[in-house]
Amino acid sequence: MDYRELGRTGVKVSRLCLGTMTFGEQNSEGEGHAQMDYAFDRGINIFDAAEIYPIPPKPETQGRTETIIGSWLAARKARDRVMIATKVAGRGKMTWVRKSETPTRQSPAQIMEAVESSLKRLKTDYIDLYQLHWPDRPMRIFEGLDYLHLDGDSHPIHDILGALGTLVADGKVRFVGLSNETPWGVMSFLKAAEQHGLPRPVSVQNAYNLVNRSFEMGLSEVTYREQVSLLAYSPLGQGYLSGKYEAGALPPGSRKALFARLGRYENGNGPKTISTYIALARRHGLDPAQMAIAFAVSRPFVTSTIIGATTMDQLRTDIAAAELKLSDAVLADIEQVHLDYPNPCP
Numbered sequence: 050m051d052y053r054e055l056g057r058t059g060v061k062v063s064r065l066c067l068g069t070m071t072f073g074e075q076n077s078e079g080e081g082h083a084q085m086d087y088a089f090d091r092g093i094n095i096f097d098a099a100e101i102y103p104i105p106p107k108p109e110t111q112g113r114t115e116t117i118i119g120s121w122l123a124a125r126k127a128r129d130r131v132m133i134a135t136k137v138a139g140r141g142k143m144t145w146v147r148k149s150e151t152p153t154r155q156s157p158a159q160i161m162e163a164v165e166s167s168l169k170r171l172k173t174d175y176i177d178l179y180q181l182h183w184p185d186r187p188m189r190i191f192e193g194l195d196y197l198h199l200d201g202d203s204h205p206i207h208d209i210l211g212a213l214g215t216l217v218a219d220g221k222v223r224f225v226g227l228s229n230e231t232p233w234g235v236m237s238f239l240k241a242a243e244q245h246g247l248p249r250p251v252s253v254q255n256a257y258n259l260v261n262r263s264f265e266m267g268l269s270e271v272t273y274r275e276q277v278s279l280l281a282y283s284p285l286g287q288g289y290l291s292g293k294y295e296a297g298a299l300p301p302g303s304r305k306a307l308f309a310r311l312g313r314y315e316n317g318n319g320p321k322t323i324s325t326y327i328a329l330a331r332r333h334g335l336d337p338a339q340m341a342i343a344f345a346v347s348r349p350f351v352t353s354t355i356i357g358a359t360t361m362d363q364l365r366t367d368i369a370a371a372e373l374k375l376s377d378a379v380l381a382d383i384e385q386v387h388l389d390y391p392n393p394c395p
């Protein structure tokens with residue numbers, strides 16, 4: 050396993066990060082622990098969670114993922130050997146996350162409440178990377194490429210950073226990160242951090258995969274030049290790029306069979322493009338899932354690629370992809386498909 054510096058922190062994280070959003074829904078506590086053991090033994094030193102996990106978010110399961118990570122940390126006495134990343138929810142409709150049953154926002158008071166709950170579930174007194182799960186301002190996220198302006202209020206960025214700064218000063222958070230952000234958002238946080246002497250975000254966690262390279266339109270330059278690490282999530286397009294759903298297949302227990310929330314991979318040029326990448330991998334004798342993960346890992350602006358798995362076989366395949374170096378011929382073929390069908394699944 051190789052490692053890269055997280056932002057400008059001097060701390061090195063593994064090129065793969067283990068995502069945990071299946072723990073507590075598709076995966077039991079025992080399965081989650083087995084995944085963490087296996088990943089840790091192969092050199093993965095960063096685990097990604099969120100207060101709202103597992104996915105899909107539901108009142109009756111919320112927090113289970115962090116609880117499972119917490120019991121692993123306690124059982125393995127591994128706290129100082131791993132980085133724990135988690136997230137505070139942004140503006141949304143979920144009313145079950147806060148004690149006051151108000152919808153989630155990133156007000157300083159909600160951030161303080163959220164971090165205390167996460168610390169308790171994680172059985173730790175500090176979080177290595179505390180991320181804003183999605184922005185507090187009204188905007189279109191998890192869908193669409195084009196800018197759609199939505200009116201509405203937003204907590205000022207320096208207030209949000211101020212709350213995070215208090216958490217850093219109190220030793221409850223080591224580093225601060227963003228997620229599902231835009232170039233404007235990242236630059237605004239960097240500017241506010243500099244102007245007010247507040248924590249500088251070290252990372253941005255956005256979707257990045259063969260069928261959604263929208264990060265490259267602006268954010269890759271911002272983050273590369275500013276040394277803000279991209280933690281790239283959904284490298285397999287939630288499983289689609291493994292080929293598991295080809296020709297109408299619907300494997301029992303898969304995310305698509307269980308939850309009807311993957312429409313972004315089935316619209317427009319999505320299915321055609323996904324099939325083209327899968328055929329491309331097979332033509333070159335590659336496992337499609339490994340090619341997709343190796344592609345994300347190979348990008349110079351990606352610090353760590355966040356994988357996710359529901360079985361140990363998937364996890365073994367996915368972690369092994371970190372060692373796969375794609376040939377120039379494969380990369381050239383990928384570029385051609387990208388030119389023909391750019392970003393069909395943003």
Ligand SMILES: NC(=O)c1ccc[n+]([C@@H]2O[C@H](COP(=O)([O-])OP(=O)(O)OC[C@H]3O[C@@H](n4cnc5c(N)ncnc54)[C@H](OP(=O)(O)O)[C@@H]3O)[C@@H](O)[C@H]2O)c1
Nearest residue numbers: 068069070282283284285286287288291303304357359363
């Ligand atoms: N910041 C955010 O808003 C955000 C959003 C999404 C994810 N994330 C983070 O990123 C992590 C990974 O995201 P993701 O789960 O969407 O990643 P992904 O790699 O695109 O999809 C992972 C899913 O694909 C299937 N899979 C994995 N390996 C496979 C293989 N070799 N063959 C066939 N199927 C395979 C599994 O689902 P099935 O077995 O169910 O098919 C697995 O759960 C999450 O756990 C979370 O930490 C963050």
